Amino acid sequence: MTAAALSSPPGGGLLARLPAVRGRYSEGYELAKVTWFRVGGPAEVLFKPEDADDLAAFLAGTPDDVPVTVIGVGSNLLVRDGGVPGVVVRLGRAFAGIEVRDNLLHVGGAALDVNIAQAARDAGLGGLEFLCGIPGTLGGALRMNAGAYGREIRDVLVSATAVDRSGRLHSLTAEQMGLTYRHCAIPHDWLFTGAVLRGEKADTAAISARMDEIRTSREDSQPVRSRTGGSTFANPVGAKAWELIDRAGCRGLLRGGAQVSEKHCNFLINTGDATAADLEDLGEDVRRRVRETSGVELRWEIRRIGLRAATPPSAGDV
Numbered sequence: 206m207t208a209a210a211l212s213s214p215p216g217g218g219l220l221a222r223l224p225a226v227r228g229r230y231s232e233g234y235e236l237a238k239v240t241w242f243r244v245g246g247p248a249e250v251l252f253k254p255e256d257a258d259d260l261a262a263f264l265a266g267t268p269d270d271v272p273v274t275v276i277g278v279g280s281n282l283l284v285r286d287g288g289v290p291g292v293v294v295r296l297g298r299a300f301a302g303i304e305v306r307d308n309l310l311h312v313g314g315a316a317l318d319v320n321i322a323q324a325a326r327d328a329g330l331g332g333l334e335f336l337c338g339i340p341g342t343l344g345g346a347l348r349m350n351a352g353a354y355g356r357e358i359r360d361v362l363v364s365a366t367a368v369d370r371s372g373r374l375h376s377l378t379a380e381q382m383g384l385t386y387r388h389c390a391i392p393h394d395w396l397f398t399g400a401v402l403r404g405e406k407a408d409t410a411a412i413s414a415r416m417d418e419i420r421t422s423r424e425d426s427q428p429v430r431s432r433t434g435g436s437t438f439a440n441p442v443g444a445k446a447w448e449l450i451d452r453a454g455c456r457g458l459l460r461g462g463a464q465v466s467e468k469h470c471n472f473l474i475n476t477g478d479a480t481a482a483d484l485e486d487l488g489e490d491v492r493r494r495v496r497e498t499s500g501v502e503l504r505w506e507i508r509r510i511g512l513r514a515a516t517p518p519s520a521g522d523v
Contacts, residue, residue, distance in 0.1 A: 218232075219232075219249055219250055219271065219291070219292075220232060220250060222267075222268055222271060223250070223252075223263070223266070223267060223271070223292065224262065224263055224265075224266030224267060226252070226254065226255070226259055226262065226263050227254075227255040227256075227259045228252060228253050228254040228255040228259050228260075228263070229252070229253045230250055230251070230252055231248075231250065231251040231252075231253075232249070232250055233247045233248075233249070234247055234248045234250070234251035234293070235247050236248050236251075236276075236279070236284045236288070236289065236293065237284065239276075239278070239279050239295070240279030240282050240283075240284055240434075241278075241279055241280045241281075241282075241340070241432060241433060241434055241435070242279075242282075242283060242284075242432055242433070242434050242475050242479075242481070242484060243432050243475060244283070244284065244286070244475060244479055244480055244481045244484065245283070245284025245285060245286060245288070245481045245511065246284065246285065246286050246287050246288025246289070246481075246511060246512070246514070247288045247289075248288065248289045248292070248293035249288065249289065249290050249291055249292070249293075250291070250292045250293070251292070251293050251294075251295060252292050252293070252294050252295070253294075253295055253296075253297050254294065254296065254297075254299070255299060256299045256300075257299070257300070257368070257374075257398050260294070260296075260368055260372075260396065260398070261368050261372040261373075261374065262372065263294075263372075264368060264369070264370060264371065264372040264396075265371055265372030266372075267292065269370075271291050271292060272289075272290055272291030272292070273291060273292050273294060273370065273394065274289055274291065274292070274293050274294070274510055275293070275294045275295070275296070275344070275396045276293055276294070276295055276510075277295075277296075277315065277341055277342035277344055277345040278317070278340075278341060278342055278345075280340040280341045280345070280434070280435055281340075281341055281345060281349075281434055281435040281436075281506065281507055281508060282434060282507065282508050282509075282510065283434055283481055283484055283485060283507050283508070283509045283510070284481060284510055284511050285481045285482070285485070285509065285510065285511035285512055285513050285514075286480050286481045286482055286511075286513060286514040287511060287512030287513050287514045287515065288511055288512060289510055289511040289512070290511075290512065294396065296313075296314055296315035296342075296344065296396075296398070297315060298315070299313075299315075300313040300314045300315035300316075300344075300398060300399070301313045301315040301316045301317070301320075302316065303316050303320060303321060303324045305324060305325075305328040305330070308330060308403060308404050308405065308406065309363065309401050309402070309403055309404075310324060310325060310328075310330070310333070310401070310402045310403075310404060311399070311401055312343050312399060312400055312401070312402060313343070313398070313399045314342065314343050314344035314347075314396070314397045314398045314399050314400070315342050315343070315344065316342060316343045317341070317342055318336040318337070318339040318340070318341055318342065318343065318346055318351070319336065319337045319339075319340075321333060321336050321343065321402070322334055322335075322336040322337035322416060323337070323416075325402075325404045325412070326409060326412045326413060326416065327409075328404070329406060329407060329408075329409050329412070330404025330405060330406065330407065330412075331404060331405050331406070331407030331408075331411070331412050331415075332356070332360070332361055332403070332404050332405045332407070333361055333402060333404055334354075334412060334415040334416045334419060335352065335353050335354045335355065335356040335419065337416045337419055337420060338353040338354055338419040338420070338422075338423050339351050339352075339353050340435060341435075343397070343399070343400060344396070344397040344398075346358045347362075347365055347382070347389060347397045347400060348389050348391075348397065349387050349388070349389065349506070349508075350384040350385065350386065350387055350388060350389055351387075352387075353419075354419050354422070357384070357386075358384065359379065359382070359384035361402045361403050361404070362379045362382065362384070362400060362401075362402060362403075363379060363400075363401040363402065363403050364376060364377060364378055364379065364400065364401045365377045365379075365382060365397055365399070365400040365401075366397070366398050366399045366400065367391060367395040367396060367397045367398060368395065368396050368398055369392070369394070369395050370394045370395070374398075375395070377391065386439070386440075387439045387504075387506060426468070426469055427468065427469050427472060428466045428468045428469060428472050428474055431466070431472075431474045431475075432474060432475035432476075432477075432479075433466070433472045433473060433474050433475070434472075434473060434484075434507045435472070435506075435507065436471050436472065436506050436507075437471050437472060437473050437488055437491075437505070437506060437507050438450075438471060438488075438491075438492075438503040438504060438505060438506055439503075439504045439505075439506045441501050441502075441503065441504075444501065446471045446503055447469060447470050447471040449495045449498075449499050449501055449503070450465065450470045450471060450491055450495060450503075451470050452498060452499065453491070453494040453495045453497070453498040453499070454494065454498075455470060455490075455491045455494055455495075456470040457470075458487065458490070458491065459487075460483050460486055460487035460490060461478075461479055461480060461482075461483035461486075461487075462475060462476050462477060462478040462479030462480065462483050463475060463476070463479040463483035463484040463486075463487040464476050464487075465487065465491060473487060473488060473507075480514075481511075481513075482513060482514065485509060488505065488507075491503070
């Protein structure tokens with residue numbers, strides 16, 4: 206179907222069941238073009254809210270049986286080939302603001318992690334340099350307690366705001382978030398709209414130098430120029446996922462157009478013609494081989510959404 210901008214739904218299909226909005230509905234939106242893997246099927250409907258009030262009104266007016274899935278910039282995401290039933294929400298510019306007040310950064314949920322790090326540097330605030338090594342948005346970082354280079358979101362988080370499935374706004378303290386390694390205790394159907402992060406006064410030159418170190422390290426050790434989805438599996442307790450994968454003989458392993466990176470074997474790569482099924486099945490093959498060689502059950506860090514091709518839609522599959 207061709208994407209169509211709407212202020213209110215026409216008669217027919219899922220759009221007819223959705224509330225009128227000030228933002229934009231797009232029917233049959235091809236999600237492959239906004240994910241880093243560049244694979245996957247369409248969203249039944251994509252919704253880009255005009256602002257936080259528009260988002261809350263949409264959630265409050267959407268029937269409970271309609272699946273709602275939120276995505277960021279698609280950096281740590283695998284959309285299955287059968288597409289995503291229901292509504293996929295993607296936050297835009299209205300949610301990407303960054304404002305510095307004293308030692309605090311008031312940040313929108315759609316703000317890029319690298320932009321947050323840069324804003325902190327420009328304000329002479331240290332402690333957030335690690336964010337320049339995380340390719341995603343604040344919302345995704347909150348959802349998985351993202352971290353890199355020795356720090357995590359929980360180390361700098363003061364509070365967060367989220368909208369629940371009924372459209373109610375919640376203000377959450379860092380303690381209420383229940384952040385542990387690559388985990389957040391907040392219900393999965395809540396959408397993060399912003400947060401307050403804390404920095405520490407530091408020398409701007411030193412902050413810039415640390416950010417340069419992180420960028421260089423990332424480019425030297427990760428396949429950043431490839432179509433990838435970031436780190437595939439979370440590190441098990443007391444071990445590193447890439448070492449277990451390497452010992453299982455998976456470096457360079459192929460399945461269709463998908464490959465385990467030769468450069469960093471905790472990354473999967475779309476070599477050019479991979480399907481989402483190629484990538485997911487390759488990941489499952491890696492998990493099986495690691496389990497057989499080390500007894501360790503790797504946990505997916507990449508978020509997988511939607512239906513496999515030729516699978517009947519079911520809200521429970523999203």
